[in-house]
Amino acid sequence: MKRKKILFVNNVVSDGGVGKVMQDIVNNLPKDKFEITIYNFLKDEEFYKIYDGKEINYIYEFDIDYNTIEAIGTEEVYKIIYKSEESILKKLDDMNFDIVVSMRQEFVPQIVCKLKCNNKICWVHSSSKNRYYESKNFNKKEEFECMKKFNKIICVAESSKKFFIREIGDTNNLYVRYNPIDNNEIIRKSKEKVDFEVSNEFLNFITVGRISEEKGYDRLIEASNKLLDEGYKFNLYLVGDGFENYMKYLTNRVKYKDYIHFLGKKQNPYPYLLKADCFINSSMYEAYCLAVQEAIILHIPIIMTNYFGSEEAFESGKAGIIVENSEKGIYDGMLEILTHKEKLQKYKKYLEKDNYVKIEKRIKDIIELFEE
Secondary structure, eight states: OOOEEEEEEOOOOOHHHHHHHHHHHHSSSSSTTTEEEEEEOOOOTTTTSSSSSTTTTEEEEEOOOHHHHHHHHHHHHHHHHHTTTHHHHHHHHHOOSSSEEOOOTTHHHHHHTSOOOOOOOEEOOOOOSSSSGTTTOOOHOOOOOOOTSSSSEEEESSHHHHHHHHHHHOOOOOEEEEOOOOOOHHHHHSOOOSSSOOSSSSEEEEEEEEOOOOGGGHHHHHHHHHHHHTTOOOOEEEEEOOOOHHHHHHHHSSSSSTTEEEEESSOOOOHHHHTOEEEEEEEEEOOHHHHHHHHHHHOOOOEEETTTTTHSSSSSSSTEEEEEESSSHHHHHHHHHOOOOOOHHHHHHHHHTTSSOHHHHHHEEEEEHHHH
């Protein structure tokens, strides 16, 4: 049987949660059924660290690194890509893909929707009004018309679908598929040795994700500063990286460098997660937070801000606590754990029941959409 040629389009390979979702889908698709290609507008040196280059084809448009992006600005990078839109479309159309998947929103679907492929799919991860494509460059009406050109729009949660309909409209091609999470890989990788130890003297909080504004790390740092001012002792570890200027801004807000630690990006964050007592999701908005699901698989209790759809991600009061979506809410959640540490054991006991859907089921549901 001839394999179907499938193309995944993303801006880069390793861009936080979206990149991890693409990785889990691509690595778990049956290679005897699909010939897989990943296309990036910007070259990502991480590709061959993440994917098997013999099994997965890789093509990209521009060799632009993060330092260059920060120097010239993302808007200028978008302009460079848009100027090449005609040649990009011709190159991809000439490759005759059976299925094309836009793995994110922003500018990616604006280009992908114009391809001639008869089976175009777009993943919707965001649940925020503060999105790039709702700017003057891409208003809601234009987005609605763009999304109608896709055969299927995949929302990563019921809340994400409801938000899309409320904000953009019902394009009559919306489906819900929860992100596949490779629980076996996460558990296996969490056992790898790393040169990292935590103090047993204090409680250890951790957060993992791209260091960017929507993740609310400024609020998390200020809440931590306040608690440390009040005499509470704990460690906060932030795993991830971001643009240099924003990293400097956050670092400058840290009052207690002996207790608040930036660990940088980790190719394998799971051993770090496993050493922590509690995971904090301080985001202002998310659709279906991947890092929260990974923490749940590793039986790490959660503090989570109450953004649109957070209740769908885990059961408040069983796996952890959902708090007000504010600096005060994050402060209150951390204070509750610091003053009632016994709750952590209750949450861990619930999490150890492994109440999550295995990746095989979610991949099967996704393949059904690819083959319809």
